[in-house]
Amino acid sequence: MRSMLNCNVAIVGGGTAGLALATALRQQGVDDVVVLERDVEAGGVPRHCGHYPFGIRELKRVLKGPDYARALIEKAVAAGVDIRTGVSVTALHPNGRLSLNTVEGNVELQANRVALCTGVRESSRAQRFLSGSRPQGVLTTGALQAMVYLNGKRPFKRPVILGSELVSFSSIMTCRHGGMRPIAMVEEGPRITVRSFMRPYAALKGVPLFTSASNLRIHGHQQVEAISFANRHGVTQTIETDGVIISGQFRPEAALLHASHLEVDAGTGGPVIDQFGRATDPSYFVTGNLLRPVETSGWCWHEAVETATRLARDLRDPIGDVPFVTLKSADPVIRFVVPQRLSQTIVEGGMSQMQLRVNEPVSGHLTATTNGRTLLTEFIDSRPERRILAGMPPMHRLGSSQTVELKILRQGNRPKN
């Protein structure tokens, strides 16, 4: 560990974002880039997604998750990235100092820049406040995948899938691979969350779908025995099953942030960042799904490559602490916006778009205003769990404002320009 006591860039998390960032940094001539991965192998979530399609945009190939993870590791190693596995970061300190733990004990690491790439995880059964008993056999998709693809284990045989996000559908593939047969997909919303073109997939696989399910309840003493819910007509339906897959409702893996000096955004659950991807301590950058739940690996890869350019330039010519304007949702429908602040600097090359999500289906004009002035207006038509991209408020029009407020003016309520 002695060589790790100092490094130029320390990347926390060796999943898609961390590996892509590290590789791109090396390719841009940044020396001494170390990836710190707590697991026994780098690769992150794709390691246990034993299905297609990964890598289309970034590798121009269609790969299964584990092959994709291997390809990213190979590229990183070839580019000269130092990947350290079995290293847990236990604390983040100001100015790029990290506390690490390995089998050899604790050690401190000082980096010129730290990049946080700790990704996302699914919400647990407990976090969803599900009713019922607490038997064995209730797992998130991630836990199921790790069991099936990395450990050759099967926790149940005929599970019910809770949720209808993209990951919920990938759990069907995981089940098939592990010799399990999902017997139902249950969604609390009125329609499935994933884009509608995915819907035939469930039908194709012969998994009945129940939407508008309420009063979900898990039954069973030692192992799951059934799940019950009120269906769209308010009638209680009980499905006998030996397992429940709790899928989706991703949230950033922000444990380190919560215990640190860095500011956390209530909307995303991830760190507050500026248009360069810098956290509230300018020695910390953030990229990938830690920014917000949740995007595909391909998206995270691209985000990381762009962050690499910004980080490399910041090493050469630091932006440092500068005044900033806060970007904030002034509309309960807007769940979050990334970035959460705009640093006021002449340095260019920041993100050109903001990312937003909404809490409910909405159609209208997104407006950004400050001190009564409208900075931009864009038409959006979206649903929850869909990515929304909008132009960044123009820096030259911010003036001396402290806050830019975002609202959605519904159809028939057109904004005045």
Place this chain on the structure above:
Amino acid sequence: MPEPETQTEVFDVAIIGAGVVGCAMARRFTLDGAKVVVLEKAAEVLDGASKANSAILHTGFDAPPGSIEQACIATGYAEYLEIREGLGLPVLKTGAMVLAWDDAQLARLPELVEKAHLNGVLDVEMRSREDLLKAEPALSPHLKGGFVVPSEYVIDPWATAHAYILQAIANGAELCRNAEVLGGAYDGEKWILDVASGQVKAKQVINCAGLYGDVIDERLLGQASFSIKPRKGQFVVFDKPASELVGAVMLPVPTKTTKGVVIFRTIFGNLAVGPTAEEQESRTDASTEAASLHELRAKGIEMLPALAEFEVTTVYAGLRPATEHQDYQISQHEARRYVSVSGIRSTGLSAALGIARHVADLNVGVAFQGAPIKKPICPAPDRLSNYHTRDWENAGHGGIICHCELVTKREILAALNGPMAPTTLQGLKRRTRATMGRCQGFYCTGALSSLTEGYLDPPIGERDA
């Protein structure tokens, strides 16, 4: 674990139930020289009422003066602090505050302070609203007033009972799990107990069956003088950073039936809100209810507004073995050498050592096979306190398996291969905290399923044939 059918020896004492009271009882009688057998119905110890509680070591300031409960809490509390270092049990001296949120509650405070003093908890003192808010600035400004109970602690509820039973085992006691007592008879010299897989003989029986206290009395004595009325308590546990919001345990002004909803730090570093108090028939149904959990969370936020910003880590529910009586139901049946220890409703963790001593004192003059053990063996405990050194901080831990709770491979293997090895995932969780953190097993279940292969029944997952 010995098979009951092979037991030909006559034990001095058979203890029925390995909850915290049974574990403390086993320790007490073993150290007093008795040859003890503990008969536990479940596959793991602490499978009933002791599975889930608020993990507070109470002073007993609010117990009914003159009750057996108050006496047992007082002696149990004192003995805990006396022995806990030797047993390697961590404590966190948080102190507690009893808080009034309206004028009616405010008016009751003086009588409660007086009661505390009557109970010998003399450091209980009234505080002004301003003083309380100064000490605990995160509390809602709607606070009316309250008093402090400086000597309350939070402890590890599982390691505590494990330490008792492990010390009993290390000094000669035997633990039989999956050993439900189905019936039995006293032949004038000894009890012959029909256990799930055979017979166990003992000169004396102590019923510490908790939620099944009345059932065991009925099976062995033919009748019970009380009936168990299970009272469910649900809890919401918040993520670790929330624990920085408060120092003390926040107690409401109690009512006749319940201590009310408490906000407390856990020794594992979380902040919890609970319990509810719901009477029910079932002795096994510890379901959580979405509506109650939302209410608990709201209640927590009402008292501690900043709590709204923190994630929930987990939820749980426990069953308290209340009876129709207010006090503990401890009764001795001398002719048949039988003691029933029942109705240990919600203070069992604090009182267990005191209850054990109380029962041991009922037996003065009874000879055991051995002499009192002067220098008992103290087995190595599970060290899971967030406020003390953990295994991961020491080299050679073999890698961290559960990243949220920083549980190491070395710890998990030690538990799986140690004395009283867990045979279920539940048991392993209580011994190591694996999967009990904020991700609830998202990251570590896979690795854990391999690491525990061959140890747990049911296993976390089955391998394809």
